[in-house]
Amino acid sequence: MVDKKRKLNGEEGSPRTFSSAVEAQAVQKSERKLQYPQEKLPIVEVENFPQLGKVVAARFIEWVQANPGGVISLPTGRTPEHFIRWVKHFLDTWGTRETVEELSGLGLLDTASRPDMASLHFFQMDEFFPINPSHKNSFSSYVKKQYAENFGLDPAKVRVMDIWTLGCKGKVNNGDLFADGIDLTVTEREPVTALERDQAAALTAVHQYCCEYEEEIRGLGGIGFFLGGIGPDGHVAFNCKGKDHNSTTRLTKLNYQSAAAAAGDLGGIENSRKKHVITIGLGTIKYNPDACVIVFAAGDAKAQVIANAVNGPKHVDTPASSFYGFPGFRFYLTQSACTKIEERIFDRFIKEYKGQGGESKDLVMDAVIDLALKVKKRLIDLSAEDFEKDRRTDHIMREQNGSSYLGALMLEADAMLKNKIDRSLEPISARRFIHTAPHHDDIMLGYLPLANNLRKDLSNEHTFVYATSGFNAVTNKLFVGFLKKALLHLEASHGVREMVEAGYFTPSKVGDPDVVKFMNAHAARDSQAKDDAISERVLRCVARNFDPKGAQSTSPSFLKQKVEEAIVYYSRQYQGQKDAVEYQVLKGMLREFECDALWGYHGFVPSESVSHLRMGFYKGDLFTEDPQINRDVLPLLDLMRKKHPDYVTVALDPEGSGPDTHYKVLQAVSAACKLFSESFNFPGKDLKIWGYRNVWFRFHPREAKVIYPVELGDHAHLNDAFETCFISQKEASFPAPDYDGPFSHWAQMIQAEQYQQLVTLLGEDFFSTHPDPRMRAARGMVFINELDMDEFLDRARQLKHNAEG
Incomplete structure (x- = not known):
């Protein structure tokens, strides 16, 4: 039996369950071994x-x-x-x-x-x-x-x-x-x-x-x-x-x-x-x-945790290491999820390395910079013995067969980083910027110190574009609290009722006065006045959402009824339940107020400088749909044709795992930029793209084209602006797994980490003796990857391939 x-x-x-023709075919197509000698868990690697x-x-x-x-x-x-x-x-x-x-x-x-x-x-x-x-x-x-x-x-x-x-x-x-x-x-x-x-x-x-x-x-x-x-x-x-x-x-x-x-x-x-x-x-x-x-994974976001599991040792801190020696275990991973595994890094390096040719220069620079960070030495102090400590640099040394090449390579890497920093200190004037963001705090977390510096030159023009409505970041409990305060404000203040009757909250009226009141109250440290300003914005949101034509927005009883209905609705929703569209939009309006407040904080008039696109792919579903040209791309294209930008910023995350808002917005922005560049009246050859990353991913120092110094005052400003304006994020309901605290603190820590990388690579004297006081005062760095249109579209196509095949 x-x-x-x-x-x-x-x-x-x-056959035994771990003997698989499908697996063998996948390994053959990837042109990689199932397992390297140093890898303790077998890997089946696929493209996307x-x-x-x-x-x-x-x-x-x-x-x-x-x-x-x-x-x-x-x-x-x-x-x-x-x-x-x-x-x-x-x-x-x-x-x-x-x-x-x-x-x-x-x-x-x-x-x-x-x-x-x-x-x-x-x-x-x-x-x-x-x-x-x-x-x-x-x-x-x-x-x-x-x-x-x-x-x-x-x-x-x-x-x-x-x-x-x-x-x-x-x-x-x-x-x-x-x-x-x-x-x-x-x-x-x-x-x-x-x-x-x-x-x-x-x-x-x-x-x-x-x-x-x-x-x-x-x-x-x-x-x-x-x-x-x-x-x-x-x-x-x-x-x-x-x-x-x-x-x-x-x-x-x-x-x-x-x-x-x-x-x-x-x-x-x-x-x-x-x-x-x-x-x-x-x-x-x-x-x-x-x-x-x-166990399967896709995208750079999982690369480090995969590398920890694959390379060992077997330890309770890496649960997947439990499967060491288990015959039927396999990791099935995308190429991007393998990017931190040392054996795979070296394998790709060997495959793509071509000596001193231009195509390999980035690979060589990455290897040399990584080595300097690994051994904690200045680039110009690296020795032949140091090069032997890393497989990539050891291979470079043996291929080039000469210490003179090593010396030139170290000097080149050192000069490259210094040139990027010095170039970043040069003023940018008379330029038009369109800053885009998938989520409402992405711009400030990614590069607020740089954006704040750029706005000080009055010849520059700025438009801040928020692609999604961001309703997922607003909890029912938080919003019900704001709605109840708005109801009390409406019922208790005769002046507010008069404002309603005078048409103050009709959809045709801009919400700039709410921002002015909010900022005045913040400056005066008047918490009640801040609550009143938020309440008035909530009433304005209710009017816009439930009476878009303005027929009933002058009636206090109408607004009272709609606020009460919203309180009942959100109170009955369980946390995480998908809201009806009209209530999604209402929540999103609170996030939009946060961005209006952020740029009002910096002296911009929100109705003139801030655009909320509410791209339709953002619906709160588990598996999201792709952006559509008419619905999601053309509104941004129309804005670009109106503003004629010289620079467009975009969250340039490497993640290629599909249902990701950053990725979807990047594809919409790339499509709009492509159409804009092809327009007869607006040739795109001069359009520059600034790719930034917020707190989820990092640029390698070599990738950064703009390296901007951040002073301690910039960090204080970042934290105050975040805690003041992002009222839904003071105690974020959807925090990052990597840090238990405000996102602005995490952004500060990342900028400080990037500064320390450069201190290691260039030496402390470079900063302490630099002729520019901004460099002497620097304690953080913002990294930006500047691309021309062709480079950006190539990057977007590659991400699309990684995410969609």
């Missing part, structure tokens, strides 16, 4: 994000064909977008000539036997606790919609983690019991109150549930096919760093990084911090020794 576990995992008349989804889909189908009735566990979130689409596409078009050819090209040997999806046993890998499974952002809801429906799974064999009322009495649920957070020690001590007794009973029931869930998985032989993403702290499922490598299914607490990453699902970190999670363990994943275990 065939052992049940062996049969489920394909050993009965089929859609290709990643397609290859993993083919591998999954291959496994299902070999393992009917097998046990699977698949991920939630954004990374599976293309995987889900391709599996569904292959299943829906099974047997057609196009699909047969597609799957054959991916290496699938059997394109005739349709995979028996209904035979599979599906186990959800993790879930927030507590959360209603009907909550749109619950992972249970995701599993039912994205996998059970799209893949044709048997609902009776789909095991979701529904523990909303587990262990509760009567009509009470765990959301009620743990509304103020979870204290796991309540099961380890004597409960003090009736609530604690109920909480202890519920938690005990959850612990029992986890044990039974684990036993059910093991009773079926263990998970045969596991596919998971990797979190900002390296977590696999919700096995965060520091956790036991042999852990089982359990209730556990999220660390800060994971809570920050989950904030978008739960309407803010204030909610995700209150929750725990149930997750299968690393030991659960590895229980079946013949399992196919895949």
